[in-house]
Amino acid sequence: MPNKIRKLPDSGDVQVPIGPQHPSLKEPESFLLTLRGEKITAASVRLGYNHRGIEKACEERTYIQDLYLIERVCGICSHAHLTCFVQAVEEIAAIEVPKRAQYIRVVVGELERIHSHLLWLGVAGHEIGFDTLLMYSWRDREIVMDILADLAGNRVHYGVTTYGGVKRDITPEQIKDVLKAVDTLEERTKYYIELAKNEETIIKRLSGVGMLKHDDALRLGAVGPTARAGGVDRDTRRDDPYAAYPEMKFKVVIDDHADVYGRTLVRMGELMEAYSIIRQALTNMPEGVFRVRAPRRIPAGEATGRYEAPRGEDVHYVKSNGSDKPERVKIRAPTLANIQAVTHMLEDRYLADMPIVVAAIDPCFSCTDRLIGIKDLRTDKKQTLDWDNLRLSGIKWYQKRGVDFSRLNEKLKRSFK
Amino acid sequence: MTEEQIKQQIEHQFGYLKDAVVIKRARRLWLDVPMDKFEEVFVYLTEAMPLVRLLTITGMDEGTTFGIIYHLAAESGIILNLRIHIPRENPAIQSMTSKFSCADIYEREIKDLLGIQVLGLPEGRRYPLTDNWPDGEYPLRKDWKGLSTEKKGGTLNAQ
Structure with missing residues (x-):
């Protein structure tokens, strides 16, 4: 390199x-x-x-230890990776997961999506120099982080999913708290959608940037909001349903802008869908046990699992050999498909x-060089400018177009004497 | 197309794949093909059948052979796991980048971690191991015991 x-x-x-x-x-x-x-x-x-050899490390640890390791594949989609892996293992061992656990997995999964999308909105705002948006959306993200900490005991690695169900139940008081928080978040999200549709800074800065049209998205194997913003109608939650998603009513948000602006709208739309899914799951939450006993040794077999993580489709392949350690674990995170x-x-x-x-990138070139070579692309003429002359030519360029600060500069010079 | 229809069509098209397609559960099919027949089956599945997506490629050490699984998916949510076994001596597979450009990074991963040559893989930088990774060390092989942890320098063992 x-x-x-x-x-x-x-x-x-x-x-x-x-x-x-x-x-x-x-x-x-x-x-x-x-x-x-x-x-x-x-x-x-x-x-x-960032390659940490997690796939190899999984082979050398027991299924119980792998629960904790797999969760640490990602610091944001931790529930996504863990649930995807656990679902594959449950398929091999033919473990029947109780309905209540399926619902709790969906609630935590959607809360995680809210947390991830609000985080993204802040980062996007920051990257276009709209830091107010960063402050607002990260402030609101705290609401969902607090809810997750209340439900799971942790803000990031929730450790909710386990073989045969979930580790913690949801109490009626917690359901009330989550519903209240979701109402607040929905109110705020409506404001962000209003903002995205009307605020000129966002529209002008994001439109036409990072184009990925429908056919290119298909050809390059893009997943998640990146693909859906190009009109690709794909969502694992609907196409290859898992957990309690078959019982949820939601629509897959797609957009035809095919640029960063479209991706913003898709993510905002998915936030609204997430609120609706959480309400459905909490109000229809079945009674009963939230976990069944799972064996420590998983019978020999293999399974391919899929999960719609906030960033896109997550794929896990697990092969077991009858012992308490997996034979092979393969993880395909959404970013690898989008790269x-x-x-x-x-x-x-x-x-x-x-x-x-x-x-993620904000390059800085003004510090790299003080002598600048200029090549006119139309005439192929070359010239070399030092820093002062470059500045002078910049001033002249603006003066020609009616922007003249020379009087202001004189005034400032005098006041500094 | 349902799982059953896909199974029947594959068996109808390739006589030697009679009873080779296994439906393990709804939306999950498994198919093992002989190495020399792989390309014609792969092309047929991805062009004549609705299996238009390549989710990822898994490589694994099976002792005397290496197993390569191509996880193909249809828009309807069906996944067909197409597997080949290749010999351990001079292992090599054909690159599928001409059909799926997304195969590029998955094939580089197999090349780096299992030491399987990928014929026809475009020029490019390695993934995921470091540029100074020693030759002949393939971490995902079962007989790989890790690099030497001999300490160089430091004062811990100094007398």
Whole structure:
């Protein structure tokens, strides 16, 4: 992986590496962008910096230990990964999960989706310089985090799902609390939807950015809101139902904008659906036990499980060999399915769109070089500018268009003397 | 198309796959094919049948062989797990990137972690191991015992 900005010898394009360690990256990953002027002509990505060998580690631990390990695959979709894995194991061992447990899994799953989508909204706001939105949505996210902490004892790794059901029951008081919180969150989400539909900053900054059209989404195997914003009508909760989803009424939110704006609308729509699902699950929650006994040794067999995580479809494959340790565990997280779409979305876009497209990157070039080579793309003429001359030409460029600060500058100079 | 219809159509198309398709539960089919027949079955399933998605590819060590499972899915929610077994000596599979561009990263993973050659895989950076990972070390093989943990430097063992 090259670690320097370099000029490609034949085309004169500039190759810029971003990551794996970069001030604006939330997690280590590495992008190599080829730029012609401001435009990205090619992008490639290198992952693996966070590879912890969890699949191998699962083979060496018992099913009980794996519960805790699998939950730590992700710090946000922890319930998604755990439930996906547990469902596969339950399929192999033919464990009949009680209805009440199925409902509780759905409630926690949807609360997790709310927490994840509100988090995303804040990050997206931050990446487009709309930090008020970050403050608002993360403030509201605290409501759902408190509810999760109340239900599960933890804010992030809930540890709710286990083989044969769930670890904790929901009390009538907790149901009341959740319903009250959901009402508040729904009110706030309506405001965000209003905001997304009318606020010009959001519409102008997100529209047409990070395009992923229907056919490209299918070809590149995109999943989740990324695909649904391009009109791909797919949702594992409806297509391959699990837990109590067959008994829930909800609609799959799709959109035809196919850009970051569309993805925002899809996520906001999914929030509204999540509130409705939680209300249905809590009001129709069946009575009865919330867990059945599961064997420590799982009979030999194999199963492929799917789960609609907040970021998209999660796939787990589990193979057992009759012992208390799995033979093979394979995890396909939604981001791995979406990563090819990211490079596609970046190509032929402006470098300035990268942060919001990747929603994790905020490159800083003003500190890299003080001497700037300029090539006019139309005439192929080359010239070299130092920092002061670049500034001067910038001032002239604006003066020609009627923006003139020279009088203000004079005034300021005088006042500093 | 229902699970039963898919099973019948596969058996009708390929005589040698009689009773090879197993329906384990609703929406889950399993199919083992001989290695030399894999490509024609794969192409048929993904082009003539509604199995239009490749969810992921799982590779695993089975002792004398390696197992590769292609998890194919239909829009209706049906998953068909198509499996081949390849010999342990000079293991190699054909890249499916020409049919599914998303196969790229899954195949790189199999190549890195199990040491299975992927023929026809486009040039690109490895995934997921580090660039300086030693040759011939394949973590997902069952006989892999981990890299040496010999300590270099430090003062813990100094007398």
